[in-house]
Amino acid sequence: MENNCLLQMKGISKAFGSNKVLLDISLDLHNGEILSLLGENGAGKSTLIKILGGIYSSDSGEIYIDGEKKAISTSAAAQEYGVRIIHQEIVLVPHRTIAANIFLGREPRTSLGTLDYKKMVSESQKIMDEFGIDLDPDSLVCELSLGLQQQVEIIKAVSANARIVVMDEPTSSLSESETEILFQIIEKLKKKGVGIIYISHRLDELFQISDRIMVLRDGRVINTVPIAEAKREELINMMVGRVLDKYYVRTKNEIRDIALEVKGLQHKKLFSDISFQVHYGEIIGFSGLVGAGRTEVMKAVFGGLPHDGGKILLEGIEVKIRKPRDAMEAGIAYVPEDRRGEGLVLLNDVEFNIGLADIKDLVKGIRVRKSKWKKIVDDYVEKFSIKITSPRQKTGRLSGGNQQKVVLGKWLAIKPKVIILDEPTRGIDVGSKAEIYSIINDLAADGAAIIIVSSDLPEIINMCDRTYIMCEGRITGELSAEEFSQEKIMTFSTMTGIEKEEAV
């Protein structure tokens, strides 16, 4: 049996200090098989694949490739054995060409001993043709969209005769069509006999491509099920370790007065003619592909980006927003997409971060209102059930879900009337997602006006009363909850200016 196995990991354990992250994990992977790893953040998936990739070393356990025991202590060693990891965040060198990135670390040489760039270009072209990717290998990586950069990552991984490819949430920043292309590439790899370990929080995807699904929780393997026997609810229950009654929480509210209205907002490069409105008690969505300009519009409304024209009205009165402070004073909060980069001061603790937006109120002159600060922090920690050891815990160490709750707490502390949430559940595990949906629902029920920017269509469809759809910097459509369907939203998302005029 063992000889059939491409990869076997046996009894892998790992602890960081006293924190046991992996406990006796074993898995096997066959040629041409797609094994999915499912688990909440902190379940140990990332640690496991970092051990396989030679980035961490395990405290105990063994790794066999083709039945032979291998010591994988560096990423160079992992690559030598044909293990390639595609990390969640894109790790390419931005100002180098696609070809230079693909061959990074194993550049071919000419007979003179210098590096052979021409060969890198032609070889890259060959591999990209093979996988049906239409890119110029001589263009710079920083000029590509995230989705295309992801494709370069994959090409880079598979170009080196990869035998085992690990993909850590490869679709978290991809649009639907980009995801489709990714799946086609995965199919081709599978046919070539490459073994794939696939990590994703999106269950639909796992059902679409996996052969087997392995569920991890708290550093242990809970179960491994063949796809034919897998059931969605059972997987979720295995993953969270409790029965989750409902995933999306939404109670319909009475829609009240207009809270925020934007009229003809312009930016000379990023977006044009943006008009929309949101009422108190309402949740509206902004869908579209990555790069459609949704985040930029929201940043402009919040004063983080300048705008060149148009009006922003709050309760019917025009407000001038030039910087985030203006928006905050008007009662607008913006929870950014990039919570680690823009939402949190990672080196600081939970208490500091939650108080940060409201600091004007918490610090009067040189006096810090400690008890009020502490009360706000305790309130939100309890209300959102943020899992922390103490308010002094560094936010950089928290899971994605808990980080997002801290950011939410930070913004709710200023009691905003309009709350803009940019990709509120990206990269967050299923359990925390449900909790965040419940928080959003409560906020709307309490009368806040909420805007959700999301690439996750089920999220828009299940949470929003209405959605606007953007493409190439313009609003191409608006749908009410009754009209929602994935197909309609996708049609508007890919509608460029010309097609729109034809449609009208």
Added chain:
Amino acid sequence: MKEKKKIVASNSFTNYFRRNLGSLIGLAALSIIIGVIAPKLFSGTNLLNLLKSNSVNAIISCAMLMAILLGEIDISVGSTVGLAGVVSASLITDFGMPVGVAVLVSLLVGVVIGIINGMSIAYFKVPAFIATLATQCIGRGLTQVISGGISIRVRNDAFSNIAMTNIGGVSVIIIYAVIFLLITWLLLNKTKFGYYIYAIGGNRQAAEYSGINVKLFNALPYVFSGIACAFCGILWTARLGSAAAMLGNGFELDAISAVVIGGTSMSGGVGTVGGTVLGILIIGVLQNGLNLMGVNSFWQYVCKGIIILLAVIIDVIRKSKEN
């Protein structure tokens, strides 16, 4: 989004022109303005002089370019020039060593400083600014100790020939500079050494995950820098016939200016030898022009400081526009 935007192959002339348009215009404007005020700028002897007096800066700029491409900096360059110069002079004059030995030992001093810099930065994670500030301090101290605070004269024809020879009417110093620029171009564009410098400076994690020995390739450029600076120290001493304790003072400033004006990003990963050459020329023409116009050297410092600041501000603006 325009995904298929074609980038012309990196070695093409038009691409060079387009990428360095700002510096080219700057150099042309500067030359015209100074040429009008002091027409002597364009005389043949002055131009050769200009090249000669900027050759040492060109060599040091090659080293500085690598450090800045890594997203780091090497401010110990000037003191390494001084130390190597004083060591070579002292070995020949005070100890009567043969020229070959003196040169080799001086270069070795550069290697040692480079290794200390590289080790502390790449292996012990000392921020490059602090690490090279420390070695700068050490180098300056040792230079004073060896020289006793005064100039050491060197009377040795073989030694002075290192810098005083002319080949076809062109000073050999200019030729050294051209060779260094060529070597640096080759290293950066045709070898792993250069590819990995760009990779580490552009995205260290990507380099690490690609199986590159990041520490080694982070450290090696500092050794190159040490050797280049030591060579400059020898050149300078051979040219002047003496090594002063203050030799090399402020050289880091000229090199940083040249590299940054040449379009190299302070955050690493972006920059070329071609751009740096323009930066060197801009600094050279400016300094030469200010000399021709009789501006005193203290005001020249003020000018240089302002120019560095402007160059970095332009870099920052350029980057924020990219986003």
